[in-house]
Amino acid sequence: MAGVTRPLRVLIVDDDALVRAGLSMMLDGIHGITVVGEAADGAQVPAAADAHAPDVVLMDLRMPNVDGIAATRALRRRPRPPEVIVLTTFDTDENILHALRAGAGGFLLKDTPPAQIVQAVLQVAAGEPILSPRVTRRLMDRVATQAGAYQRARAALAALSPREQDVVLAVARGSANAEIAAELLMSVATVKAHVSSVLAKLGLDNRTQIALLAHDAGLA
Known part of the structure; x- marks a missing residue:
């Protein structure tokens, strides 16, 4: 909220x-x-x-x-x-x-x-x-070793734009929107828009699931 x-x-x-x-x-x-x-x-x-x-x-x-x-x-x-x-x-x-x-x-x-x-x-x-x-x-550790999780996560992330992938990595590190904005040189509103786009494209509900997917893919 x-x-x-x-x-x-x-x-x-x-x-x-x-x-x-x-x-x-x-x-x-x-x-x-x-x-x-x-x-x-x-x-x-x-x-x-x-x-x-x-x-x-x-x-x-x-x-x-x-x-x-x-x-x-x-x-x-x-x-x-x-x-x-x-x-x-x-x-x-x-x-x-x-x-x-x-x-x-x-x-x-x-x-x-x-x-x-x-x-x-x-x-x-x-x-x-x-x-x-x-x-x-x-x-x-458990998520990273699930059978097939790596391949599925990689395929899902490949559907994202490079900028969206950057945001995914930052979310997986636990960065807040303001921290991501400063790191990637964009506005907080743009970060929120990218997060919303990632959730919609991947059919996820929240940032925790984005982080899990990044860990599945071995990116964080």
């Missing part, structure tokens, strides 16, 4: 009432963030999103009826999708990859310090992905 100037609207989805209460208490005390609703299961997410129009959703993975992966996928298919941060205790490679492929813009573990969770909400709302440092390297 880059460019949002009103208080960020956060929806918390977790089947543990104590977790929901703790996150709500923590985030509602932060200037510029308001918790607009809670849900105890992925099945409740569509109605909660309709009722509260969140900018960011903090999403648990394992819930009784509809899990966080399915709920994230459904949210990201909406016409104006909120950003999703998966917040879980389960950091297996499969969970991380499934969450990111579903369109999550962040993946954090529940033992992440409160200040870092707050920063993650602000960062993801601004269009910048966030991953728990404990899982980042393992994730990238």
Whole structure:
């Protein structure tokens, strides 16, 4: 939700009432963030999103009826999708990859310090992905060794213009739009236009998926 100037609207989805209460208490005390609703299961997410129009959703993975992966996928298919941060205790490679492929813009573990969770909400709302440092390297190693991933990624990136490929590399390094603009000597608006073009051409949802594709191709 880059460019949002009103208080960020956060929806918390977790089947543990104590977790929901703790996150709500923590985030509602932060200037510029308001918790607009809670849900105890992925099945409740569509109605909660309709009722509260969140900018960011903090999403648990394992819930009784509809899990966080399915709920994230459904949210990201909406016409104006909120950003999703998966917040879980389960950091297996499969969970991380499934969450990111579903369109999550962040993946954090529940033992992440409160200040870092707050920063993650602000960062993801601004269009910048966030991953728990404990899982980042393992994730990238796993993606890079998937069968056929290298060839598919190379073929996909070959469809981009040289300038778009430059932007992809910068995104994969974790650079923000302003940093990319300075590095490539273009305006921030032009960087945003290139990122939007890359997403459309490659059928991706967000910057995290661009970074994954670059790693698949061995470029970052």
